[in-house]
Amino acid sequence: MDAGRQGEGAGMDTGAGAEIGFGAVAAAHPGRIALVEPDGTTLSYGELDARAGRLAHALAGLGLRPGDCVAAMLPNSRAFFELRLATGRSGLYFTPFSHHFTTAEVTHVVTDSEARVVVVDASLVEVAGPALDAAGIPAERRLVWGTRPPPPGWTDYEALLTTLPTTTPLPHPRAGGVMLYTSGTTGRPKAVRRALSDAPPGPSPYELDFMARVGVRAGAYTQLCAAPLYHAAPGLFANMAMQLGHTVVIAERPRTEEWLELIDRHRVDVLFAVPTVLHRALRLPAEVRGRYDVSSLSAVVHGAAPCPPEVKRRAIDWLGPVLYEFYAATEGGVSAADSADWLARPGTVGLPLASTEVRILDGDGRPVAAGETGGVYFRPAVPFAYHKDAQKTERSMRDGYFTAGDEGYVDEDGWLYLRDRRTDLIISGGVNVYPAEVEAVLIAHPDVADVAVVGLPDPEWGQRVAAVVQPEPGIRGDDAFADRLAAHCRGALAGFKVPRVIEFRERVPRSEAGKVLRREIRLDAAAGPTPGA
Template sequence: MSTFFDVAEQDPGRLAVLAPDGTAATFGELAARANRLTHALHRLGLGPGDGVVAVVHNGLPYFELLFATLQAGMYFTPVNYRSSPAEIAYVVANSGARVVVADADIARGCDLDVPRFSIGAADGWGDYASWGADEPPAPPEPRTAGQTMLYTSGTTGRPKGVRRALSGRPPSLHPIHRDLLAMFGVAPGPGVHLVACPLYHAAPGSFAVNALHLGHSAVLMDRFDAEETLRLVERHRVTSTHLVPTMFHRMLRLPEAVRSRYDTASLTSVIHGAAPCPPEVKERMIGWLGPVVHEYYGASEGLICGVTAEEWLAAPGTVGRPLPGVRLKLLDDDGVDVPDGEPGTIYFSSAHTALDYLGDPEKTAAARSGEYLTVGDFGYRDAEGRVFLLDRRTDLILSGGVNVYPAEIEARLLTHPDVADVAVIGEPDEEWGQRVVAVVEPVAGVPADDALAARLAEHCRAALAGFKTPKRFDFTDRLPRTESGKMMRRTLRQE
């Protein structure tokens, strides 16, 4: 099986990355820069098991550093560039990173006691552009696989590092990723992958680097824009991309004249995950783009399921069956297996599953059931082995002794033309235990008033049981989502 490094050797002139600012690198150029950085890291005393933190926007340095560490048995930790200096310092300290690279605007606000390099001028930071320039462009011998060590998004608490053991073998495309991409029609050879999300998130970064392993070119966006996404698909004949449901929602809100203006026939795989997708939204995307909208279910801790567009249409709402090599079980509150059709907490295990949170044995133990791990998702499995998600266990609302799933109510509200985004949460209620509250971001120009609340309540009652209809509607200019589409419910609850 080929890797990025093989493509760089066999076809060095092929375009590897086109950055948002127009700078580009071929496979050969990107590999040579990564090789020089690997030697530069060795010169600083780093070796297998050591870590490098990158706080960078979507651009060439992300891939230069990733491949430099990936071939040197090191851990690469990308960090959200919107993080505060204190949050960056926490990840650097918690991960034990021995080198930090940051964009200049971020570096100027950080004071870190490790070797550090800035992309652009920053006092006290080395110059990233010239770092390693005097090192040889030849690869290290032998190449030893590193790992990307991601930090959980922090939607339910302080971020924790998801650390996998190093294999000691040469770098390669993991079989579970290979199988998932093959299922979605993403094959080795020429192709173009559009990166519309920040690379520091688990899925966008993973799908981008895997596309490069397959020999595809990566076209990067610095921020998502619905029409610009379509323009880039047409201009670069994009074959695959990874999007999140909120992006689907915004693309579908484009006027029909705008959507039909662009040629999207080159797309063979529009992959989504990271957050629940309302069935109606997905049906409309498939109706527009064709049966190329495929879905995976997983987390930073590991991939779990996958489902193609055609399989999903046969069972709307499913996230598919477990991927090859993935074992799955659903447990009730007492840790007992639940039968098919009954809801339970989802636990999974595979060779790709990370079973340890760095420096947090209590969280690791709480998430385990033997060799199995859970990220707190709640769902059920049908008689055909297909998995359906209900919600995060921590988001479940218990009202009058009845389980209420926020995702179901959110999916209904998102079908209303006046709703741009929505989050449903529970708040304490003396009589019912919890009551259902919807926090709504109205479409621009729609008054956030009692009349809108009344329309939304009527919209819910037309399709949902009365106890699921929100007892109150609050309105906001913008809901707190991560760039990967996950709702920051903890933030909403605190507010």
């Protein structure tokens, strides 16, 4: 089934009369607050523009030229924005990566990306230092942010900016690019690399269309950036906030109630969050949620992981029709849906984005009929390749269409629905069981805080359905609770989908992007069926 872009141009109002592009915003509104740091320090657009210009000169002074790479190991901070803006006006690649990486992981990313400059938070120099030694990064090109004076063998990030011009070092500013590493569920992660153009800095028509489709407009709005900025979606929203003239409130790993407090205190308009954040907020007692005014929210955007239908319905009931959902991968965006779209077609992840085509293919690469499940493939709006891995690029594509390994279908009107990742599919007795469907039922139980469903080897059925459950505080993970959960599932699922094994854990392992780390879930394959299942 092929699905082209539907409703071209819908929702393209990005804010009447508002400036588009960081440079235009800084020139028109130099005094507007651009960033609010976690400690309350603010930075105006004019100040941020000047610092990004000085940083661009510093990078050029270190010998970097268009096409070179700058890597960064930072928590959510002002430095992330400065680096993205400086590289984005200098024709450089910017590669932020997790500040939770080990020395071996840092070594791989810095070496593989061929980064010529690496910026590291002061708290991480002991982890990063040996990696930069191994990668051959000299002291003058390993910058430490967040402490003064710098440790021995490092260069002070702030000191580089003190005497340099605020203009762009290139005669004609040139757009850079972000080169991110995929999560790497098997083997080492690979970088998604797109060719740089000679275009000037600023958002592309594709990025503007995507923002419009998820309810984000240009103007004097406030956006909360609390998800890890080195991930694709949070980083995109943070950068587009600067391009659209927003004030960004930076937060680093806030607790659930702190999200609400920040929204209330700063009158936040725009928020990106993974579904886990919404679920945890909804599980707060009503009197706790009632302490905070969240009526300022005009766009609550979620992605990165499936959102259980019950969670989404309750979130819309609570926040209003301000929820927007998108389906994307580091390799490119695919589709988007607003609250009205979803309520009319529960479960949809939307219509294809501008310049994006979707195909649903069977195992032999042939298109399937509308409503039939197959592999979800899409033609990226911006072509990419995996850095230094032509074979991986080729394996992920069919005739120019990429797949992230997800299964789904397209209805007669072109709306896309996801079932699950192909690698997560459970085949029990020859019948397909999609973990996301079972998880959506289990997470709706009031005593379940989090859940992951996997398949276990079974000599008779091939695989049997198993669930790892994180109980809500105060709920005992015992046989009686397992019986209640099995009965709950039987009321909503066919018998073959009901978990035969339920294991209770203190937490369900998830990535910082909110994705279940199924590879970390290890159940006893010899465990018998759960009582009552």
